[in-house]
Amino acid sequence: MGGEQKGRIQIFARNIRGNANGGILEESKFTKNVAGGRQVQNGWSGGVNHDVNQPKKEALKVIKVEGPFDENNKLVDCIEKGKWYTYKAKFNREPGKDEAQTLKWASEYDENGRKNILIDVSNKGLVEISHQVNNSFTAHKVKIYAYFQTPQSHTKAEIIQGEVVIVVGTEQHSQSYGNKLMFPAQAVREIRENYKDHKYANILIFSDAFTDMQLSIIKRDAKKWNSNLYFKKIKTVAELIKYINEGDATVSRGKAKVSTIKIFSHGLPSILDFGLDGDDEEAQRFKNEHVSELKKDSFTSKPEIFSYACRTGNSDDRIATLNPSYQYDAESVKLVKPKESLAQKLSDHLDAKVYAFLRRSNYTSTWLDGGNKEYKALYMTIEDEGVSNPFNPKDWYRATLGDSRWDESLWNSRGAFLLPTSGASPGGVLATGMFVFEKGKEPVKK
Numbered sequence: 001m002g003g004e005q006k007g008r009i010q011i012f013a014r015n016i017r018g019n020a021n022g023g024i025l026e027e028s029k030f031t032k033n034v035a036g037g038r039q040v041q042n043g044w045s046g047g048v049n050h051d052v053n054q055p056k057k058e059a060l061k062v063i064k065v066e067g068p069f070d071e072n073n074k075l076v077d078c079i080e081k082g083k084w085y086t087y088k089a090k091f092n093r094e095p096g097k098d099e100a101q102t103l104k105w106a107s108e109y110d111e112n113g114r115k116n117i118l119i120d121v122s123n124k125g126l127v128e129i130s131h132q133v134n135n136s137f138t139a140h141k142v143k144i145y146a147y148f149q150t151p152q153s154h155t156k157a158e159i160i161q162g163e164v165v166i167v168v169g170t171e172q173h174s175q176s177y178g179n180k181l182m183f184p185a186q187a188v189r190e191i192r193e194n195y196k197d198h199k200y201a202n203i204l205i206f207s208d209a210f211t212d213m214q215l216s217i218i219k220r221d222a223k224k225w226n227s228n229l230y231f232k233k234i235k236t237v238a239e240l241i242k243y244i245n246e247g248d249a250t251v252s253r254g255k256a257k258v259s260t261i262k263i264f265s266h267g268l269p270s271i272l273d274f275g276l277d278g279d280d281e282e283a284q285r286f287k288n289e290h291v292s293e294l295k296k297d298s299f300t301s302k303p304e305i306f307s308y309a310c311r312t313g314n315s316d317d318r319i320a321t322l323n324p325s326y327q328y329d330a331e332s333v334k335l336v337k338p339k340e341s342l343a344q345k346l347s348d349h350l351d352a353k354v355y356a357f358l359r360r361s362n363y364t365s366t367w368l369d370g371g372n373k374e375y376k377a378l379y380m381t382i383e384d385e386g387v388s389n390p391f392n393p394k395d396w397y398r399a400t401l402g403d404s405r406w407d408e409s410l411w412n413s414r415g416a417f418l419l420p421t422s423g424a425s426p427g428g429v430l431a432t433g434m435f436v437f438e439k440g441k442e443p444v445k446k
Contacts, residue, residue, distance in 0.1 A: 060099050062146045064090045065155040068131075078254060079142070080160045082135045082301050087155060088128045089146035100125040106151050107131070109139035115151050133159055140199065162259025162300045163200035163251060166190055167240065169265025169274035169284070169309075170209035175386050180409035182366040183264040184210075184218045186308065188415025190262055192225045199228050200256045204240060206265075206274045206284055207233035214382050214409065221413045236283040237274070237290060245295045259300040264420075267309025267361070269317040270342045291345045303352045305343075308420045312356035313343040313435050313443065324360075327428035336430065338443045347437040354437040355446060358430055362423035366416040375417055381408040 068085035070076050079085050089103060104122040106115040121129040133142060141158055145151035166187045171179050187203050195201035203222055207215060219231040230250050234240055244261075247253040266276040275284030307313075316335040320326055328336070336358060338344060343356035369375045387409050422432045434446045 058093055060095050061092050061148065062089050062103075062153040063092050065144055065146045065153050066090060067144065067155050068157050076157070078158045078160050079133065080257065080300055081133045081137065081162065084130045084132045085157075086128060086130055087144045087146070089153075091127075095127070097125065100127055102148055103127060104147055104151075105129055105131075106145040106147070108143040108145065108154075109137070110141050111143070115145060138197070158255060160254075160300070161200050161256045162303075163202060163256040164195055164198060164260040164262070165244065165258055166201070166203045167261060167263045167265065167274070168203060168205040169263075169272075169276075170206050170278060171266075172209050172278035173266060173276045175209075175384075177381075177387055177408060178367055178410050179363070180384060180387055181214065181218070181382070181411050182363045182416070184214075185366055185412065185416040186264040186363075186420065187262075188218065188222045188225070188413075189417075189419070190415075191222050191229060192415055196225050198226065200230075200251065201226055201228070202230040202232065202251065204232050204234055204243060206235060208235050208280060209275070209278060209386070211382070211384055214384065214411075217382060217411065221415065224413065235280065237286045238283070240274075240286070241290060241293050245293075245298045247298075253298050257300045258298055258303060260304050260306070262306045263309055263312075265309045267307065267312055269311045269314045269321070272307065272309050272312065272342070288342055288345055291342070291349050294346075294350060296350055299350055299352070301351075303350055305346055305350075305352050305354045307343065307354070307356040308361050309357075310360040310423070311358065312354075313338050313341045313437065314358045314430075315340040315342075321426050324425045326426040328426055328430040329428055333429050338435065338437070341437075343435070343437045344443065348439050351439050355434050356437065357422050357434055359432060360423040360425050361420045363420045365418035365421055367410060367412070369417045372417070375412065375414060378413050380411050380413070382411050383407065384409045 065087055066075070067087035068076055068079050069088075070083075070085060073086070076085070087105075095103070101123060103126065105118040105126075106122075107118060108115050118129070118131065121131075127146075131144060133139070137159070139159055140161065141156060143154045143156040145154040147153065168183045168187045171181075171183060184203075184205060187205075191201060191203075203219075205215070205218070210218070215233065222231060223229050232243065232248070232250075234243070243251075244258055245253070247256065263272060266273040268276075270288050272286040273281070273284070274286070275281045278284065315337045318335065338358060341356070343354045346352060347354045385407050387407055422434060431445065435443045436446050437443050
């Protein structure tokens with residue numbers, strides 16, 4: 001047949017049949033089979049069988065992502081930070097094992113366009129994953145993507161925000177020039193120092209002992225630091241509990257759970273006294289029996305409570321301890337029983353970290369500006385006929401600007417200068433400073 005062609009075999013035949021007791025080995029760099037009619041390859045024991053044309057496999061792709069599912073496998077549209085939720089990828093056909101190995105997962109926050117590959121679960125063959133949003137994240141929305149090449153299919157959820165509730169009591173026990181607005185001044189300082197950019201940082205203020213002018217100025221100056229701030233006026237502990245449990249028309253507990261409570265008020269052992277010596281004192285007292293009324297599911301996991309009220313970590317309510325000069329000795333200090341205090345009860349019920357004093361708190365530092373010229377330039381006074389005159393023995397701090405004043409209350413648009421501190425009474429061997437209370441643990445000094 002003409003010239004020699006190496007590496008090529010041509011067979012021309014009407015029928016070719018090959019029989020082998022063992023096997024037929026065909027090796028070539030390139031094999032081409034052309035059949036004018038039908039080509040049949042049968043393996044008698046199940047091997048190759050191309051007697052029927054095999055359809056081409058459809059390209060595998062993710063058609064949707066389902067989730068988030070909570071711990072009860074319930075589909076939800078709002079998720080809490082620090083909690084695990086399940087997400088499931090759904091495909092146009094059943095993926096093979098090797099195909100699933102190439103599945104990738106990614107997250108995106110607040111629709112910013114940045115896809116964050118979830119390395120721990122990508123390319124691992126996982127068609128269902130668990131994911132949580134870190135507690136430190138400030139995002140409000142999350143998308144979870146599952147994909148092979150380009151992230152397109154996703155599910156999304158709104159991230160439940162932690163609400164910071166700053167509770168402000170009234171000063172009716174010693175309504176002096178410097179005292180009258182010390183509690184709301186601390187609230188404004190908190191916003192300025194810690195919550196300028198927080199979406200849910202809100203003030204709940206017992207309003208009955210403040211003038212309309214004072215309330216207006218307090219609200220104005222708090223919102224200077226955070227325009228999102230919600231300023232809510234209340235008059236009773238029942239209203240406070242209802243808001244914490246349910247939120248209201250402005251703040252939905254479905255979208256914002258309480259993560260932090262900060263309390264600036266008077267206090268007694270086992271009592272947060274938001275209206276000490278006022279006409280509505282009893283209705284403004286949060287006591288041990290109120291703790292169980294707080295709904296745990298209205299809080300985020302591991303919430304924090306800071307009480308700057310007097311003796312929240314002290315359960316010794318003997319009348320003798322009301323005397324500012326009272327001194328604890330080695331025996332009487334055993335009656336303090338921090339593990340039976342209001343602070344510990346709050347911690348146990350809510351699984352919260354609670355910060356509280358064993359001694360009285362001292363608010364002198366509210367206006368202790370250290371000569372700061374910028375801060376001093378912002379001092380102002382607000383008319384208030386309820387403020388004590390300088391001859392009132394209760395008067396605590398009425399000479400901040402070098403004058404004796406009455407019918408006026410001191411204010412600064414920046415709020416307080418410093419936080420309250422642990423006071424000097426009751427004295428003796430009772431420990432000073434702020435203590436940390438946690439469920440199942442001994443209280444420890446911060």
